[in-house]
Amino acid sequence: MYRTHTCGELRINDVGQEVTLSGWIQAIRNLGGMTFITLRDRYGLTQLVFDENTSDELISRVANLGREYVIKVTGKVIERSSKNAKMPTGEIEIIASELFVLNKSDIPPFTIEDETDGGDELRMKYRYLDLRRNPVRENLELRHKMGQEIRKFLDGERFMEIETPYLIKSTPEGARDFIVPSRMNPGEFYALPQSPQTFKQLLMISGFDKYFQIVKCFRDEDLRADRQPEFTQIDCEMSFVDQEDVLNTFEGLAKHLFYEIKGLTFNEKFPQILYDDAMKYYGSDKPDLRFDMKFSELTEIAQGKGFKVFDSVEYIGGINAKKCAEYSRKKLDELTAFVQKPQVGAKGLVYVKYNLDGTFKSSVDKFFSAEDLKNWADHMNAEPGDLLLVLAGNRNDTLSALNDLRLEMGERLGLRDKNKFAPCWVVDFPLLEWNEEENRYFAKHHPFTSPKEEDINLFDSDPGKMRANAYDFVINGVEIGGGSIRIFKTELQQKMFEILGIPKKEAEEKFGFLLNAFKYGAPPHGGIAFGFDRWCSVFGGSESIRDYIAFPKNNSGRDVMIDSPSDVGEKQLNELLLKVMKK
Numbered sequence: 034m035y036r037t038h039t040c041g042e043l044r045i046n047d048v049g050q051e052v053t054l055s056g057w058i059q060a061i062r063n064l065g066g067m068t069f070i071t072l073r074d075r076y077g078l079t080q081l082v083f084d085e086n087t088s089d090e091l092i093s094r095v096a097n098l099g100r101e102y103v104i105k106v107t108g109k110v111i112e113r114s115s116k117n118a119k120m121p122t123g124e125i126e127i128i129a130s131e132l133f134v135l136n137k138s139d140i141p142p143f144t145i146e147d148e149t150d151g152g153d154e155l156r157m158k159y160r161y162l163d164l165r166r167n168p169v170r171e172n173l174e175l176r177h178k179m180g181q182e183i184r185k186f187l188d189g190e191r192f193m194e195i196e197t198p199y200l201i202k203s204t205p206e207g208a209r210d211f212i213v214p215s216r217m218n219p220g221e222f223y224a225l226p227q228s229p230q231t232f233k234q235l236l237m238i239s240g241f242d243k244y245f246q247i248v249k250c251f252r253d254e255d256l257r258a259d260r261q262p263e264f265t266q267i268d269c270e271m272s273f274v275d276q277e278d279v280l281n282t283f284e285g286l287a288k289h290l291f292y293e294i295k296g297l298t299f300n301e302k303f304p305q306i307l308y309d310d311a312m313k314y315y316g317s318d319k320p321d322l323r324f325d326m327k328f329s330e331l332t333e334i335a336q337g338k339g340f341k342v343f344d345s346v347e348y349i350g351g352i353n354a355k356k357c358a359e360y361s362r363k364k365l366d367e368l369t370a371f372v373q374k375p376q377v378g379a380k381g382l383v384y385v386k387y388n389l390d391g392t393f394k395s396s397v398d399k400f401f402s403a404e405d406l407k408n409w410a411d412h413m414n415a416e417p418g419d420l421l422l423v424l425a426g427n428r429n430d431t432l433s434a435l436n437d438l439r440l441e442m443g444e445r446l447g448l449r450d451k452n453k454f455a456p457c458w459v460v461d462f463p464l465l466e467w468n469e470e471e472n473r474y475f476a477k478h479h480p481f482t483s484p485k486e487e488d489i490n491l492f493d494s495d496p497g498k499m500r501a502n503a504y505d506f507v508i509n510g511v512e513i514g515g516g517s518i519r520i521f522k523t524e525l526q527q528k529m530f531e532i533l534g535i536p537k538k539e540a541e542e543k544f545g546f547l548l549n550a551f552k553y554g555a556p557p558h559g560g561i562a563f564g565f566d567r568w569c570s571v572f573g574g575s576e577s578i579r580d581y582i583a584f585p586k587n588n589s590g591r592d593v594m595i596d597s598p599s600d601v602g603e604k605q606l607n608e609l610l611l612k613v614m615k616k
Contacts, residue, residue, distance in 0.1 A: 035105055035135075041077020045124040047110045052127065054079060055105045055135065057165065058098060059145070068095050069126075072106065075170060080113070080126040081106055087129065094132055101138035101145065101162075107131040158593045160584055172581045176569045179294055180247060183267055183565075186289045190282065192243040192269065197232035199225060199249070204543050208252040211262070214609040225251035228562055230479060231547050233270040234519055237558040238550045242272035247565060259511075259567060259578050262590050267514070267568075270560030276502055276518055279559050280305075280458055283514075287456060287506065294572055297454065304457040311459050316436030318462070321510030322455035324448035326352045326439050328432070329413040331423065340400040342381070348431045351383075351423035353413045354442050358386040358420050365396075372424065372438055379434040385409060385421040440510065449509070451574035456508045464488070464499040465532065473534040478503045480529055482517040483559075489525070496532050506563065513568050516561025523551040 035055040043052065056074035070081040083095050098104070108129040117123030142158075143151025145165050156163040163169055184194070203210045203224035210224040226232075228250050236244045250266050271279060284303055291297040304322070311320050314327040331349045343349055354360075365384055372379035385406050386394040393406040401409075413421055422438060424431050443449045464484045465474040476482060478501060484492075488499040502518035520526045526548060530540040540548070566578035579585040586592055606613065 039076035040072050040074040040079040041121060043079060043110055043122050043125050045112065048112050048125060050110045051107070052110055053105065053107045054127070058100055058102045058104060061098060077122060078120055079122045081108065081129050082126050083129055091129065091132055094134070099138060099140065101141050102134060103136040105133045105135055154587065154593065157587055160594045164583065172573055173583060175573050176581050179290060179569055179572065182290055182293045183247065183286065186286050187245050190243065192245045193241055194246050195236060195241065195244050196246060197229040197248070201226050202543065208254045211251045211253045214611060216608050219610045227252050228266060229268050230481060231544070233268060233560060234481065234547060234558065235550055237270055237272045238553065238555045245269040256588050256590060261578060261582065262586055264578065265565040267563040267565050269562065270558060272556040272558045274559055276504060276559065279516065279561060280504060283506065283561055291454065306457055306459050308459055308462045312432060315439070316432035318459050318505065319507045319510055319512040320457070321440060321443065321449065322457055323450065323453050323509055324443050326354065326442065328352060328435055331409060331412065334408055334412060338400050338405065340397060343425055346425045346427070348428040349423065349425040350431060350435055351413060351421050352435060352439050352442065353415050354420040354422060356418050358388055358418045360420055368422065371441055372434055377434050377437045378430055379424050380426065383423040387415050387417055387419045387421065389417045391417055454508055456506070459505045459507055462501045462503045464501040465496055467497060474532055476533060477501060478515065478517055480533055481519050483520045492528055492532060508571050511567060511571050513571065514561050514563030516559065518559035521551065521555040521557055523548055526551065
């Protein structure tokens, strides 16, 4: 027997027991007459003691131990004289009577502590060691618990978990596919799924009215902190539902997770924000509602005063930073530099201080009177002591820059508390987006999203104004998931392909199986897919999904631990009838 207990299990009530533990050596402290070893496993830490009563043979073994050695130790549980309140096992220790080295260890390349000295790339190279650290282990425990609660809730709602294929057909639209050559079908390729979209629709046609799976998806795209080439979705679909049915069901899932994982209860329904309002007031389709600071448009009241910067633009808008009128010139210069960063893109920043005495101090005093500035302040619901921050330019770019500025101010003012959660739904997205470069429409979500029933007549007259039966779930400014009510009639789906510029022949080649299936009694259906890794990161208070994936890729899409991707041998390439072109 390697262990009778884990290293996180023993308590004061276990004093007097003879126990056996196994684990890794976290630390060794030799104090002359006594040696202390901290033993670690997945469950916690326990202190071992070797004192003057320990045999010489055992002491000699202890002298040759090192960090991360794997050992088995037997001894008696005693009460610690100097207790450690920071350790769950800190009231006890074990007087060791036997010790066996199960395996030695080289000196690890970084300290395996909560606060490690290992850099990101080094820890990714030795990820199996990084996984021994408490913060990383706790992240994966959170992920595990969330997975179990998701399955519990959906099973209670009579959803069936059904697997769909990983080797599928490459389809147009969306991100770039990863492709896999087929040896048995030379010159032909599978694609790895970006999502199980068409399969879950086929399952609805098959009569499985409630489907889900926690499934790997793949996208060959440039990476950011919240992106990985392979990621996990909570993929769900339902039949005989409208939009409200879907929102109610998965709002229930969200509330279940909030309660079971975070201990939070939401009694009210989550807010539903129209896409147009989200863009108008927050400049983003994933607004952070932990704080207010909505945008106010000033275009009409700020133009025509001789200030060329304002008079020549499409849009002028601002935010009201409450109680910030005492912001120093240095802080205002920092904000100006922030909005002028290339990734934000504003040309400059106008500020108005609404002083406590009711006067105004502005960077545009030369052009606007106190009466003008009071008009701005009233329009922005400002009070004495507030700071108005204003940007101008073309509408879309300025709204985006204002969003960045709003989030920056929220951060500076401590309004983006990671322990506070503000979920919402964003609904009524545009069905289509116009691409100037390609001179055609693209699907805002995907080609299978249904337009609003009342907008279908706009297909021929004004397709850009059609709204989608689509919805996103957002927490704290992060898109956690999105979905839609699907097209389920062949004629409407063909119309959608047509407006997207997908020729009938190509649609048949790519989606003929789905169009044919529609002919055999497809029910009304809809669903949603949540980013499982992303939901974990939001609950865990991290900005990177990589922290919640056991073996993630780096920002170049490489697994530096196993050195992948890598070259393939000539023999394999010949079997696949492939040649590699070097850059």
